[in-house]
Amino acid sequence: MLLQTKQQIQDFATALRESPPVQKFLAAKEAAESDTKSWLMLQRYQNQQPPTSPEAQRLAMLFECMQDQPTLLDYLDARIEVVFLLEQINQQISAALGINVAASLRPASCCG
Amino acid sequence: MPRFGWRAGVGLMLAPAAAGKEAGMLQPAISESVWNPEALLTAAAALGRQLRYSEEYRSFVAAQQEAEASANVRAAQWRLAQAQQAVRQAMQTKGDVAAAVTRFQSAQAEFQTLPEIERLIAAQLRLIELLEYVATRLSEASGVDFVQACGQPTGGCCG
Numbered sequence: 001m002l003l004q005t006k007q008q009i010q011d012f013a014t015a016l017r018e019s020p021p022v023q024k025f026l027a028a029k030e031a032a033e034s035d036t037k038s039w040l041m042l043q044r045y046q047n048q049q050p051p052t053s054p055e056a057q058r059l060a061m062l063f064e065c066m067q068d069q070p071t072l073l074d075y076l077d078a079r080i081e082v083v084f085l086l087e088q089i090n091q092q093i094s095a096a097l098g099i100n101v102a103a104s105l106r107p108a109s110c111c112g
Numbered sequence: 113m114p115r116f117g118w119r120a121g122v123g124l125m126l127a128p129a130a131a132g133k134e135a136g137m138l139q140p141a142i143s144e145s146v147w148n149p150e151a152l153l154t155a156a157a158a159l160g161r162q163l164r165y166s167e168e169y170r171s172f173v174a175a176q177q178e179a180e181a182s183a184n185v186r187a188a189q190w191r192l193a194q195a196q197q198a199v200r201q202a203m204q205t206k207g208d209v210a211a212a213v214t215r216f217q218s219a220q221a222e223f224q225t226l227p228e229i230e231r232l233i234a235a236q237l238r239l240i241e242l243l244e245y246v247a248t249r250l251s252e253a254s255g256v257d258f259v260q261a262c263g264q265p266t267g268g269c270c271g
Contacts, residue, residue: 089250
């Protein structure tokens, strides 16, 4: 890869990092991570597989508990904004390039 | 443009070739983009256009054009399609499936080892590396996995 191409990509990444949604997200993430109990709760929730019926009630309770954690809610809100921004960026790059960047990098299909 | 299916999961499709007049537009767009979401998206589009001038992208387009124009590739594609049809038929008629599969694998190997296809696959891998580099830098910058964030379900195949 040419140095110039790398530099162009890096310049854009720097601009992304400095954007308000990313700055807000990184701050919210730091705050959420420092709230160990809430962070562990979120990790536990996110690591759940799609619930089978005996687990569904427990998962719903966990979700309820998370609603009372402002640091987690800030983190999740900020993350949604960044995900939305990244989706728009992917659309823009992909449309201009003629290749869907994220879709091209997704793992191959599931049927082995 | 036709889509070649010899490498599952990649699924690249190309748009028409890039216009030269757009080269060099990235820097102004980026310098305006700090703290301005609209300019950031404009810079994203400019980056996409710039990537079309990359060696990886141009090599891939050239390799694809070479493959599309090759009579050898077309002939091998035809034999591959025939072999695939023979497998289907053998399965439907309870014929010699194993023999049909062997012939299909042979046709597939022949196709994949055509010099034009080998060059195309190599070019495709280099292009994927470039796209991976983009995704990695954007993931690092944003703190969110870029591919996962933009990963819409593709409809799946496993029922």
